Amino acid sequence: MPRKCSRCGSANAEVSLPYAKLSLCRDCFLEYYIHRVKRTVEKYRMFRKGEAVGVAVSGGKDSAALLHSLRRAFLSQKIVALHVNLGIPEYSDRCQEEAERLAESVGVDIYILDLKREENVSLSDFKRTIYKKKICSVCGTIKRHSFEEIAGRAGVKVLATGHNMDDILSFMLSSLFTKQWAQLVRLKPVLPPLFSWMTRKVKPLIKISGRENLLYCLYAGVPFTEIECPYSKGAKTKERLKALEILSMNNPNIKYQALDAFLEISKILEEKIKLPKATPCVKCGFPSRDGICAYCKRMAYVKEILSNG
Ligand SMILES: [Zn+2]
Ligand SMILES: [Zn+2]
Numbered sequence: 001m002p003r004k005c006s007r008c009g010s011a012n013a014e015v016s017l018p019y020a021k022l023s024l025c026r027d028c029f030l031e032y033y034i035h036r037v038k039r040t041v042e043k044y045r046m047f048r049k050g051e052a053v054g055v056a057v058s059g060g061k062d063s064a065a066l067l068h069s070l071r072r073a074f075l076s077q078k079i080v081a082l083h084v085n086l087g088i089p090e091y092s093d094r095c096q097e098e099a100e101r102l103a104e105s106v107g108v109d110i111y112i113l114d115l116k117r118e119e120n121v122s123l124s125d126f127k128r129t130i131y132k133k134k135i136c137s138v139c140g141t142i143k144r145h146s147f148e149e150i151a152g153r154a155g156v157k158v159l160a161t162g163h164n165m166d167d168i169l170s171f172m173l174s175s176l177f178t179k180q181w182a183q184l185v186r187l188k189p190v191l192p193p194l195f196s197w198m199t200r201k202v203k204p205l206i207k208i209s210g211r212e213n214l215l216y217c218l219y220a221g222v223p224f225t226e227i228e229c230p231y232s233k234g235a236k237t238k239e240r241l242k243a244l245e246i247l248s249m250n251n252p253n254i255k256y257q258a259l260d261a262f263l264e265i266s267k268i269l270e271e272k273i274k275l276p277k278a279t280p281c282v283k284c285g286f287p288s289r290d291g292i293c294a295y296c297k298r299m300a301y302v303k304e305i306l307s308n309g
Pocket of ligand 1: 004006007008009010011024025026027028029
């Protein structure tokens with residue numbers, strides 16, 4: 001006899017969630033997932049009732065599950081999808097297509113920023129520069145800037161991202177080992193804007209694993225692409241998580257405990273450390289240390305290289 005769902009007791013259980021001591025059928029899993037997203041949003045006061053929310057969608061499973069579940073959890077909220085096309089050959093266009101399909105299936109408007117069209121630069125151009133080995137870091141800088149830009153165009157002051165628990169734990173471990181305290185503090189669930197014109201950054205999936213996001217997309221029929229960014233191959237993030245995966249075998253709660261511990265550490269750190277003061281970039285108004293932000297510096301640099309052939 002197959003095991004029955006621990007919630008409804010009638011359908012067969014398909015998903016086992018050892019940390020919650022639950023075995024659920026598909027429908028109960030979807031309901032449970034949406035309930036947890038809703039609870040996280042409410043617990044950390046990520047957004048208020050009348051606020052429009054921009055959801056950064058990449059085309060991948062995490063942000064797809066985020067957009068779809070937010071739509072279900074907050075039926076009367078104004079929600080829009082935001083997407084950045086970075087111009088990576090054979091990858092970015094595919095991601096954009098999937099993001100558009102997703103927005104259409106969820107029934108929300110999508111705003112797209114095409115880097116190549118707007119700046120005449122694509123992320124791949126950085127492959128020819130001193131950044132070729134730090135392409136993921138350049139990508140992060142460009143995405144932060146571009147999402148802020150389209151959030152402004154879409155008129156939203158809340159930016160929700162699909163960072164899942166595994167991503168966040170991995171960043172937390174790496175910030176800890178490299179003593180990047182400011183970076184660790186920025187991983188908290190709600191990051192208030194540095195300047196008043198900017199968005200509040202929120203992470204509604206901070207307590208949901210990558211596996212659960214994948215199951216959500218599969219069971220709810222949410223469109224997403226599984227193709228991986230050609231530049232992220234061999235990324236160290238998965239390596240760091242292996243230790244936690246091994247520990248999870250004996251204690252299914254360990255990732256949640258680690259996350260809770262980190263969130264507490266980051267609160268203590270935030271009071272102790274002085275974050276460097278940001279001044280607006282003279283070109284774009286974005287936060288900077290010395291008057292020109294990281295985005296404008298990198299753009300000026302790559303354009304110079306491109307113009308020299
Ligand atoms: Zn059930
Ligand atoms: Zn700038």
